[in-house]
């Protein structure tokens with residue numbers, strides 16, 4: 001028996017390999033199964049050009065045997081096998097890929113199904129094994145060879161016997177240590193799961209003996225273990241199947257199988273792109289918000305496959321954050337993988353796929369909005385808030401993509417409407433898109449600030465999500481129409497006050513006195529042009545609205561931001577006569593009234609009253 005040492009570089013590399021390239025030990029099986037699949041593919045490619053070879057699909061498969069008692073896992077295939085030279089070159093020289101060479105030698109340009117390219121995957125066997133034996137008989141060869149290695153020390157090669165062409169790799173699994181559990185790799189269940197996770201779409205059957213409990217014949221209530229060979233992998237991924245052959249149900253089953261969510265997806269998109277970068281994808285728009293969606297734990301991303309082998313469970317770079325709710329898979333043959341297949345080398349291809357996916361999702365949502373309104377509203381109920389965050393984040397960089405997907409409740413339509421619908425029915429004399437922010441639709445409905453706008457017959461959009469007003473500030477305008485809060489000081493409306501004209505210069509002293517008695521609680525007190533039925537309301541000057549003040553102050557590290565509030569008084573309301581009377585005859589009463597009106601305005605806005613006890617005492621004073 002010849003004993004050979006790994007070449008010096010190989011020794012270092014092997015050490016590196018075992019200890020640092022891969023982060024998950026379980027990928028050893030992915031690598032060895034991928035090698036077997038490549039070996040079968042090579043026969044397949046040979047058969048394509050050589051009429052003497054017939055490729056009978058049933059004869060080609062991978063077999064996994066687990067021998068728990070002897071701590072052995074055997075991966076055998078009926079692939080092309082290796083002769084002595086190939087065993088030496090491919091397994092004795094690290095970073096030499098026979099598969100890459102095969103592609104070159106055979107000028108296989110579209111041989112993307114061949115997975116191997118770096119010449120290192122095989123050595124990942126040493127992540128879990130302390131001894132690896134390879135028995136191989138090459139295609140068209142009479143002799144078989146056994147290659148054996150315990151790791152860095154080197155390997156031995158000797159002739160042996162093997163009946164059929166192909167390769168058998170036997171791993172002697174390491175003993176478990178305090179820190180690491182290796183025993184689990186001897187569990188049928190673990191092995192099956194690893195195969196499903198990484199190698200489900202390998203094109204050839206991966207067979208394995210599976211133990212199931214079955215009722216024992218001739219007994220009642222007794223069960224026995226029955227061992228049966230099963231094909232573990234699904235082989236043809238759904239995304240490679242013809243769309244016309246698939247029903248909605250198939251897509252829904254895949255969604256459930258992959259545990260993308262407990263809901264039924266609202267929409268799926270099946271893409272087969274054959275451009276500069278080829279890829280297949282299935283994307284899902286879920287119906288319900290995952291329970292952890294708005295938490296740090298939620299990980300967005302699509303499952304990424306390369307030639308049917310799973311590379312990444314959640315590739316976040318494939319989705320923009322604002323479409324982070326989308327689930328699904330992408331499979332591309334054109335990705336530049338890095339050596340561990342855990343990360344990608346160049347992100348150029350990935351970026352191009354991501355851009356394409358972003359546009360597809362956007363168009364799909366637009367179509368949903370246009371053609372399946374009810375479904376879109378269901379989707380919007382779950383993820384509308386997320387889209388609005390998308391508008392707000394990154395300084396509005398994505399507002400163009402998202403603005404047409406937004407919806408808000410309309411005062412007129414009493415349902416969700418889009419900005420486009422709002423703008424298209426704006427009367428000619430209406431300058432702004434009006435909105436009112438508040439806790440709920442009911443509360444906003446009753447806001448006195450909306451009186452004038454409603455009187456004019458203008459529509460108001462109701463903002464009930466925290467993020468709404470912030471997003472709109474970033475959006476600034478839609479189709480050249482600016483957004484305007486109903487609480488804003490200047491509504492851009494000429495009030496029709498012909499019946500009860502409001503002269504802003506009248507009662508100036510009274511308002512100045514009111515302002516002084518409220519000191520810095522308000523910026524100004526003035527006669528209102530917007531109030532119709534209510535005696536009082538707050539409006540605001542400047543950039544921070546009252547609603548924003550509420551939201552910002554509810555945040556954990558609030559800086560005590562304040563809106564510049566203006567107390568507006570309805571001079572045509574009966575109350576104003578009492579106010580005037582008190583101003584002329586009883587200044588203490590006037591101050592009492594001022595305080596009450598201010599607190600009423602706070603209550604209407606849903607703002608806290610600074611001193612509720614004083615407020616109720618003052619009410620009692622008046623009732624006396």
Ligand SMILES: Nc1ncnc2c1ncn2[C@@H]1O[C@H](COP(=O)(O)OP(=O)(O)OP(=O)(O)O)[C@@H](O)[C@H]1O
Nearest residue numbers: 035039090097098099116117118119120121122167
């Ligand atoms: N089961 C097998 N049957 C036939 N040849 C094999 C088998 N396993 C490995 N080989 C040969 O050994 C070479 C090295 O395998 P290894 O897994 O280290 O690298 P690779 O598959 O070429 O590339 P990668 O590191 O990208 O997986 C392969 O290219 C192939 O030529």
